[in-house]
Amino acid sequence: MKIIYRDKVWELKGRTSVRDAIRKVGLHPEAVLALRDGELITDDVIIAGDDTIKLISVVSGG
Amino acid sequence: MGMKCKKCGETAVINMRQHRLALCKDHFLEWVPLQVQRAIEKFGMFSPDDRVLVAVSGGKDSLGLWDILLRLGYSVEGLYIHLGIPDGDYSGVSQKKVESFASERGAPFMVIKVAAEFGMSIPEVARSKRGRSTCGTCGLIKRHTMNQLACEGGYGAIATGHNVDDEAAVLFQNVLHWSTGYLARQAPVLPASHPKLARKVKPLIRLYEREMAAYALLRGIDYIYQECPYSKGATTLLYKELLNQLEERSPGAKQQFYLSFLQARQEGRLLPDQTRAIEMGECTRCGQPTTAPDLCAFCRLWEPAPIG
Numbered sequence: 001m002k003i004i005y006r007d008k009v010w011e012l013k014g015r016t017s018v019r020d021a022i023r024k025v026g027l028h029p030e031a032v033l034a035l036r037d038g039e040l041i042t043d044d045v046i047i048a049g050d051d052t053i054k055l056i057s058v059v060s061g062g
Numbered sequence: 063m064g065m066k067c068k069k070c071g072e073t074a075v076i077n078m079r080q081h082r083l084a085l086c087k088d089h090f091l092e093w094v095p096l097q098v099q100r101a102i103e104k105f106g107m108f109s110p111d112d113r114v115l116v117a118v119s120g121g122k123d124s125l126g127l128w129d130i131l132l133r134l135g136y137s138v139e140g141l142y143i144h145l146g147i148p149d150g151d152y153s154g155v156s157q158k159k160v161e162s163f164a165s166e167r168g169a170p171f172m173v174i175k176v177a178a179e180f181g182m183s184i185p186e187v188a189r190s191k192r193g194r195s196t197c198g199t200c201g202l203i204k205r206h207t208m209n210q211l212a213c214e215g216g217y218g219a220i221a222t223g224h225n226v227d228d229e230a231a232v233l234f235q236n237v238l239h240w241s242t243g244y245l246a247r248q249a250p251v252l253p254a255s256h257p258k259l260a261r262k263v264k265p266l267i268r269l270y271e272r273e274m275a276a277y278a279l280l281r282g283i284d285y286i287y288q289e290c291p292y293s294k295g296a297t298t299l300l301y302k303e304l305l306n307q308l309e310e311r312s313p314g315a316k317q318q319f320y321l322s323f324l325q326a327r328q329e330g331r332l333l334p335d336q337t338r339a340i341e342m343g344e345c346t347r348c349g350q351p352t353t354a355p356d357l358c359a360f361c362r363l364w365e366p367a368p369i370g
Contacts, residue, residue, distance in 0.1 A: 030306035033076075033275055040075040040276060042084060045064035058275035059227070059302055060121055061293025 001047050005032070005055040018053060019043035031059050076276050080314035087280050094277050095130045097268040102134075105250045107263035112218025114138045115260075117208055118163075118171070120156030120286040122278040123223030125163050127266055129281055131221065132169060138221070140164060140171030141211060143204055146183020149291040156286045163283065174207055180364070185292075187363065196292045199363065206360040209350060212260035219261040227271035229264070230316045231301040233323055246333045249324070256342050256351040270316065271302075 003010040003025050010025045018034045018041060032055040034041050047053060065074040067086035074084035085093055101107070108114055116131060118124040118140045131138045142160045147153045157173065164171045177183040184203065188196040212220045229248070236244045252262040266274065278285050293299065308315045326332040342351040345358035352358035357365070 028303065028306050028310070030272060030309050031303070033272065033279065035279075040087075040279060042064040042074050042077045044077070056275060056279065056287075058122075058272045059299065060123065060271065061289045061296045061299050 001049060001051040001053065003053050003055065006057070015046055015048040017043065018045050018047055021047060021053065022055065025055075027055060032057055075280065076273070078270070078273065080270070080309070080317055090276065091280055094126075094269065094273065095133050098127075098130045098265045099134055101250065101265050101268045102263075105263070105267070107221075107251055107265060108136070108219045108261075110136060112137070113216070114219050114221050114263075115208070115212050115215065115217040116140050116221045117204070117223070118142050118160050119223075120159035121223070122283070122285045123225055123228075123266060123271070123274050125159070125223075125283050125285050126274045126278045126281070127221060127223040128163070128169065129167075129283060130277075131265070132167060138169070139217075140169060141208065141220075142171060142173045143207055144173060144175040144177075145200060145204075146175070146177045147185060147290060147292070148183075150288070152286075152288070152291060159284055159286050172211075174211070176203060176207075179207070191363065191367070194363075197296070200292070202359055202363065206348075206350065206358075209258075209260050210348075213258055217260065219263045221263050221265055223266055223274075224264040225266045225269050225271050225274055226317050226320055227302055227305070228298075229267065230305050230320045231298045233320055234301045234305060235298065242333060246327075258344065258349060259342070259351045267320075268317075 001012050003012060003021055005025065005027060012021055012024060016024070019029050022029045022032060022034070022043065029043055034043060035054040035056065036051060063073065065077050065084040066072065067074045067089050068083055069089045070086060072086040075087045076090055077084040114131065114136055116124065116128045116138050118128055120142070128138060128140055140160060142157055144153050144157055160171065180203070182190065184200045185196060187203070188194055188199040191199065208220050233248060236248060250264045250267045254261040305316050342353055343355070344350065345352045345361055346356050347361040348358060350358055350360070
């Protein structure tokens, strides 16, 4: 599966929860939201195969 | 398949661990304005008769706040302050987001351009004042401008999009430095303690940043996703990250940190409440309230640097 965040893309293998995928790519589950096919999903969702997950940062600076 | 909505059993779009609450899109979009309404009532922020000026940057929090206040039926007007941040036309792009939000909803708003108003953009002012940070200068100019417009326009309050994460990060910073003056004043409502001081309110005080991002996405609000280029490396970002680490181990930690601070202060267990006790005079040039004896911090900004 593919994880996209800003201009970065990661390929992960196997089955994993969104939450674990976020951790695996070095991001923080509290700091992002996950979209699959443009739909917001909860981070307990299991992803696998050719799923593409887009992560959106929720943190504003300043 | 993921979690189910606690209210209807449909697929949830968000799980809020601190509330043990997962909701579907429809129920989440109903739940968010309720949180805002509860905050407005609990802290007596403003009433349906007040005209409220919403400070909007084009980001998810302020546009989300504007949308929520409109949905709740409040009489709100937007204020966009064009800061003149050139990187990738950051200010111009932000302004376009504000304009399209407003035109889609037929919502009134005004635009103030710092360079047109004061002769220099924010980065130019900051550069001309060695030793002054860009963010500090920006905050000062924005506060002055918002206050002036709100007072002149007779608005009941200025509303800003600060959420729990913002407030908890500032609180963390204030505690690390034991900035007792700031700790005494950090509040969801700053009353109009002077005839020329507008009331300031933070209606998103019950919502996490994550919820505001989800709200903007689910409402289809087109907000500016990039951060202000000057916020890179800001210490508040580090504090937010640390607080999120804590939140992951202990859901609700951010909210607890902030709300129990407010409670402790209100009960007098922490510091004397100084939100309305500060003695203020008026700036001899612009007339806005200040604790300084002569010129306010804003007017001092435009004074030539002393020679030598």
